[in-house]
Amino acid sequence: xxxxxxxxxxxxxxxxxxxxxxxxxxxxxxxxxxxxxxxxxxxxxxxxxxxxxxxxxxxxxxxxxxxxxxxxxxxxxxxxxxxxxxxxxxxxxxxxxxxxxxxxxxxxxxxxxxxxxxxxxxxxxxxxxxxxxxxxxxxxxxxxxxxxxxxxxxxxxxxxxxxxxxxxxxxxxxxxxxxxxxxxxxxxxxxxxxxxx
Amino acid sequence: xxxxxxxxxxxxxxxxxxxxxxxxxxxxxxxxxxxxxxxxxxxxxxxxxxxxxxxxxxxxxxxxxxxxxxxxxxxxxxxxxxxxxxxxxxxxxxxxxxxxxxxxxxxxxxxxxxxxxxxxxxxxxxxxxxxxxxxxxxxxxxxxxxxxxxxxxxxxxxxxxxxxxxxxxxxxxxxxxxxxxxxxxxxxxxxxxxxxx
Numbered sequence: 001x002x003x004x005x006x007x008x009x010x011x012x013x014x015x016x017x018x019x020x021x022x023x024x025x026x027x028x029x030x031x032x033x034x035x036x037x038x039x040x041x042x043x044x045x046x047x048x049x050x051x052x053x054x055x056x057x058x059x060x061x062x063x064x065x066x067x068x069x070x071x072x073x074x075x076x077x078x079x080x081x082x083x084x085x086x087x088x089x090x091x092x093x094x095x096x097x098x099x100x101x102x103x104x105x106x107x108x109x110x111x112x113x114x115x116x117x118x119x120x121x122x123x124x125x126x127x128x129x130x131x132x133x134x135x136x137x138x139x140x141x142x143x144x145x146x147x148x149x150x151x152x153x154x155x156x157x158x159x160x161x162x163x164x165x166x167x168x169x170x171x172x173x174x175x176x177x178x179x180x181x182x183x184x185x186x187x188x189x190x191x192x193x194x195x196x197x
Numbered sequence: 198x199x200x201x202x203x204x205x206x207x208x209x210x211x212x213x214x215x216x217x218x219x220x221x222x223x224x225x226x227x228x229x230x231x232x233x234x235x236x237x238x239x240x241x242x243x244x245x246x247x248x249x250x251x252x253x254x255x256x257x258x259x260x261x262x263x264x265x266x267x268x269x270x271x272x273x274x275x276x277x278x279x280x281x282x283x284x285x286x287x288x289x290x291x292x293x294x295x296x297x298x299x300x301x302x303x304x305x306x307x308x309x310x311x312x313x314x315x316x317x318x319x320x321x322x323x324x325x326x327x328x329x330x331x332x333x334x335x336x337x338x339x340x341x342x343x344x345x346x347x348x349x350x351x352x353x354x355x356x357x358x359x360x361x362x363x364x365x366x367x368x369x370x371x372x373x374x375x376x377x378x379x380x381x382x383x384x385x386x387x388x389x390x391x392x393x394x
Contacts, residue, residue: 071383166253166254177260182379
C-alpha cells in the first residue's frame with residue numbers, strides 16, 4: 001500500500017502513527033510516499049490549507065484532532081504554526097524510502113510537529129531524529145539536499161497531483177485511491193481483498 | 198442527539214439510513230433537524246457544494262459513496278442532478294419534527310434522491326412519500342408551505358450557521374459538534390458518556 005503524506009498535515013499524523021501496526025497485523029507492506037501539499041493546494045487554486053482558508057472548518061478540525069488522538073491513544077498538542085513547512089524532512093524521507101527505519105523516522109518527525117511543537121523543517125530537528133536512530137545526520141542530510149533528490153520530490157508531488165491526490169493522507173491500493181485517515185482501515189480491507197484474488 | 202442534515206447531501210443519506218437503528222441500540226433519541234446547505238455555503242463564500250466546486254474532490258466523492266454504501270449494505274445510484282434542491286421536503290420534515298413517522302419520511306426522501314434519482318423537491322414525490330406512510334399529503338404540504346413554517350426553516354438554517362455548522366451531516370450532543378457520517382458512532386459514544394454522568 002502506498003501512503004502519501006505531508007509532515008505538516010495533522011490527519012497524516014494520525015495515519016503515520018497507526019499504519020505500520022495495522023500493516024503488520026494484516027501482512028501488508030507500507031510504502032512511505034512523502035509529498036508537498038503546498039504545490040497541490042496551489043494547483044487547486046488554494047493559497048493555503050483548507051483548514052486555514054475555511055475558518056469554520058478550521059475551528060472544528062482542532063476539536064476533532066483532540067478527540068481522534070484520544071480515541072487512538074495518541075499524544076497531541078495543537079501546533080503553534082500551521083501548516084508547518086516540511087521540505088527538509090520530506091526530502092529525507094524520500095531518499096530513505098527503501099530503508100528499514102523510514103517509518104520510525106517519519107513517526108519521529110510527526111511527533112515533533114504534533115506533540116512537541118517543533119520546527120520540523122530545521123536541520124537541527126531532522127538531525128536529532130536521525131541521530132536518535134543511530135544514523136549519520138550529516139550523511140543523510142547531504143543525500144536529502146542533493147539536486148537529484150530535490151527534483152525527485154518535485155516530480156513525486158507532481159505525480160500525486162496527476163493521480164488525483166487533493167489532500168493527505170491518501171492511500172493507494174493498486175489504482176484505488178482512499179482519502180483521509182478515516183479510510184485507512186478500508187484501504188487495508190481493499191488490500192487484503194486484492195491479495196486474496 | 199440532534200441530527201442536522203440536507204436532503205441533497207449524499208453523506209447525510211448515509212447517516213439518515215443508519216441513525217435510528219444505532220440510536221435504538223444505544224437507547225438514545227434522535228432529533229431530525231432539516232436545514233438548507235445552500236445559504237450556509239453562500240455564507241462561507243461558496244456558490245455551490247464543495248464537491249461541485251472542487252473537481253478532484255468531487256470525482257473522488259462518488260467512488261467513496263459507492264464504497265461506503267456497499268460497506269453499510271445500502272442501495273446507491275449516483276444522482277443525475279447534484280446537489281438537488283430540497284426545500285419542500287425540508288419544510289415538511291421541519292413541521293413534522295415531533296411526529297413518530299418523521300424518520301421514515303426522511304429515509305424515504307433520501308432514498309428517492311440517492312437510489313431512485315427522483316426530483317425530491319416536487320409536490321408529486323413528497324406526496325407519494327407521505328401517502329406511503331398513510332398520511333394526508335395535502336394537509337401536510339399545506340402545513341409545510343405555511344409562511345410561519347417557511348420562516349422557521351430559514352431561522353433553523355441560520356441557527357445551524359451560528360452554531361458553527363459548515364456541512365452535513367452534523368451531529369450535536371449538548372454543545373459538542375461532530376461533523377460527517379464518519380463521526381456518527383463517535384457522537385453516539387459521546388451521548389452515552391454524557392448519559393452516564
